[in-house]
Amino acid sequence: MNIKSLLLGSAAALAVVSGAQAADAIVAAEPEPVEYVRVCDAYGTGYFYIPGTETCLKIEGYIRFQVDVGPDQVNKGASGNQGGTSDWDAFTRGQVQFTAKSDTEYGPLTGVIVLQANADNASDQSTILDSAYLDIAGFRAGLFYSWWDDGLSGETDDIGSPVTLHNSIRYQYESGDFYAGISVDELEDSPYYGDEVPNNEGVAIGIGGKAGAFSYQVTAGYDFDNEAAAVRAMGTVAIGPGTLGLAAVYASDPGAYYNAAEWAIAAEYAIQATDKLKITPGAQWYGNYGLNAANNVDVTGFGNDDAWKVGLTVDYQITDNFYAKATVNYLDGDNIDDVTTGYFRLQRAF
Incomplete structure (x- = not known):
């Protein structure tokens, strides 16, 4: 066999083999299209589009470790129960908030769910729905905190409601730095006195805004079952190296x-x-601190004695999204025992 015959034979063999491989080749399937998460900047930072929808979602929350100090556990932990003789108590909290927003012909439609878990120890734990409401065109309905939950920035003032989380229906008008609103609240968890039962209702109004370095808020409420009205005014103004806050109720x-x-x-x-x-x-x-009671059961009105409180709160930003807070308060008054309370807190937000 000469060289020419050998080359022709090899070429023919390669052609046969190549043809067989081409006939048996495996074709890879086309990959499924992937929709990547898109940033939604229409409502501020942190929002992203839920894949396949035009709804924007934001997930945020915090982890808190806190040690409360006070006589016989005056500051309550996860369960809310007061007891024992220890003058300090530690607890941990985890909170997650989901906020969904989408555009409608009536303006943004907002939905908020806040889940909170508290642990006073391994066996004393509680998980609650801290808020859940919908909001559109100034109307809000669901479980949310009232204007009476607001206060001054420190931890000394005691100018809010004993319970501020209600099932409510509210309308709030907003224009620039001004707002005004009215809410109807179910006060089922709030204090009730005399012959009343825990199925209370109330109406609250809120007015507030800003004017340069000055901010203000006026809040009022009427508790129908207890036939009790309350009004509060607050204001803050930037002066020198800080902010002065005043309130009256x-x-x-x-x-x-x-x-x-x-x-x-x-x-x-x-x-x-x-x-x-x-x-x-x-x-x-x-003024007229505390409550008068008949036979330690029915409240007949406010007390006749005065009391005063002083305190100090220190906030320190350790790093981004991580801060420490410490506070101590001293309460004294006529015909009451003086008491010192406080807490130390570490909190990481995300």
Whole structure:
């Protein structure tokens, strides 16, 4: 066999083999199209589009570790129960908030769910629905905190409702730096007195806004079952290295919106010492502090004694999304034992 014959034979063999491989080749399937998560910047930072929809979702929350200090566990842990003789108690909290927004012909449609889990120890734990509501065109319905949950920035003032989370229907008008609204609240978990039962209702109004360095808020509420009205005014203004805050509250009778005293005045000065450190001294005066009771059962009205409180709160930003807070408060008054309470907190937000 000469060289030419050998080359022709080899070429023919390769052609046969190549043809067989071409006939038996495996064709890879086309990959399924993947829809990547898209950033939604229409409602601020942190939102993304839920794949396949035009709804924007934001997930945020925090992890908190706190040690409360006070006589016989005055500050309550996860269960909310007060007891024992220990003067301190530690607890941990985890909270997650889901906020969904989408555009409609009536404006943004908002839905919020807040889940909170608290652990006072391995066996004393609780998981609650902290908020769940829908909001559109100024109307809000669901479980959410009232205007009476607001307060000054420190931890000394006592000018809010004993219970501020209600099933409510609310309308709030907003224009620039001004808002005004009205809500109808089911006060089922709030204090009730005399022959009333825990199926209470109330109406609250809120007005507030900003004017330059000054901010203000006026809140009022009427508790129908307890026939008690309360009104509160707050204001803050930037002065020097900090912000001065003043508040006053009046209640006609003990009720769901305010029951600490017939009237009270609170003040604080939040000093921004550095970019990371804020120091807030505060004080409050109570007129007709506490409650009068007949046979220790039925409340007949506010007490006849006065009381006062002073305190200090320190906030420190350790790093981004991680801060520490410590507070101590001293309460004294006529015909009551003085008491010192406080807490230390570490919190990581995300």
